[in-house]
Each structure stands twice: as C-alpha cells, then as structure tokens.
Amino acid sequence: MFLKLYAVALPVFFALDMVWLGLVAKNFYRNQLGHLMKSDISWPAAILFYLLFVVGLVLFVITPAIEKNSWPRALLFGALFGLITYATYDLSNLATLKDWPILVTVVNLAWGAALAASVSTVSYFIARKFVL
Numbered sequence: 428m429f430l431k432l433y434a435v436a437l438p439v440f441f442a443l444d445m446v447w448l449g450l451v452a453k454n455f456y457r458n459q460l461g462h463l464m465k466s467d468i469s470w471p472a473a474i475l476f477y478l479l480f481v482v483g484l485v486l487f488v489i490t491p492a493i494e495k496n497s498w499p500r501a502l503l504f505g506a507l508f509g510l511i512t513y514a515t516y517d518l519s520n521l522a523t524l525k526d527w528p529i530l531v532t533v534v535n536l537a538w539g540a541a542l543a544a545s546v547s548t549v550s551y552f553i554a555r556k557f558v559l
Contacts, residue, residue, distance in 0.1 A: 431558045432485045432493070436550040440481050443542055452534070459528045481546075484508060488547045493559065498551050505547025506540040513539025 448456075457464065488508050492501035517532040 428490065428493075428559070429485060432489050432550065432554055433481060435553050435558060436485055436489060436546055437477070437481045439549050439553070440484070440542070440546045441477060443545055444477075447538060447542070452538070455534065456531070459531045480512065483512065484543060484547055484550075488543070489550050489554070492547065492551050493554060498548055501547040501551040502544050506544035508547075509539035509541070509543025510536055512543070 484505065488504045489501060492498065492504065513535050517535045520527045521529060521532045
C-alpha cells in the first residue's frame with residue numbers, strides 16, 4: 428500500500444509546491460532572500476527533499492488516515508506535520524542566521540501547514556476513490 432499511496436502523493440505535492448514557488452510566491456522569496464539565493468537550483472537536494480517529505484506524509488499522515496477512514500485526520504495531521512517540518516528549517520534559520528526575515532518564517536510555516544494538509548487530504552480522497 429505504501430508505494431501506491433506514495434505514487435499518488437508525490438505528484439500532488441510536486442504540483443502544488445511548483446504553483447507556490449513558481450507563481451504565487453516567486454517574487455516574495457526573491458525580495459526577501461535574494462541576497463542569499465543561488466542563481467541555479469541544486470536539483471539533487473530539491474529532489475531529495477521532495478522524496479523524503481512525501482515518505483513522511485505517507486507514513487505518518489496518509490496511511491493512518493486511510494486506516495481510520497478519516498479525511499479530517501489527514502487534514503489535521505497533515506497540517507501539523509507540515510508546520511513542524513517547515514518549522515525545523517525556518518526556526519533554525521531564524522535562530523542562527525543573521526538577517527533572516529521573520530516574515531519568511533511566518534509565511535513558510537503557514538505554507539508548510541497548508542501544503543501538507545492539502546496534499547494529505549487530496550491524496551486521501553484520490554486513494555479512496557481510485558487506488559484502494
């Protein structure tokens with residue numbers, strides 16, 4: 428079941444995050460962090476993040492929600508998972524990096540919660556309808 432749920436969640440996660448990074452918040456990050464941004468993306472690091480993050484969603488959020496037959500569980504625990512994982516990065520940066528914008532931290536925590544909640548809930552419904 429893990430591989431099937433993973434195959435559902437990964438493209439959902441990627442699509443939503445690409446809309447966020449490529450359209451919605453593109454200028455926000457450039458304006459806030461432009462002095463820190465590389466001119467080219469490290470694709471191996473980005474791909475590894477996506478692969479690992481979705482493993483966590485499937486193991487800790489989506490599978491338990493499917494087992495309990497509870498989309499509200501997918502929504503709530505997805506939001507908590509996203510908040511906590513994004514907080515690991517952003518609060519560490521806020522604590523240790525000079526001039527790290529608090530606005531970036533707040534926006535990223537909200538986005539992490541919204542993204543993971545959305546991916547978990549959408550994946551739950553897709554899996555219930557087409558996979559399981």
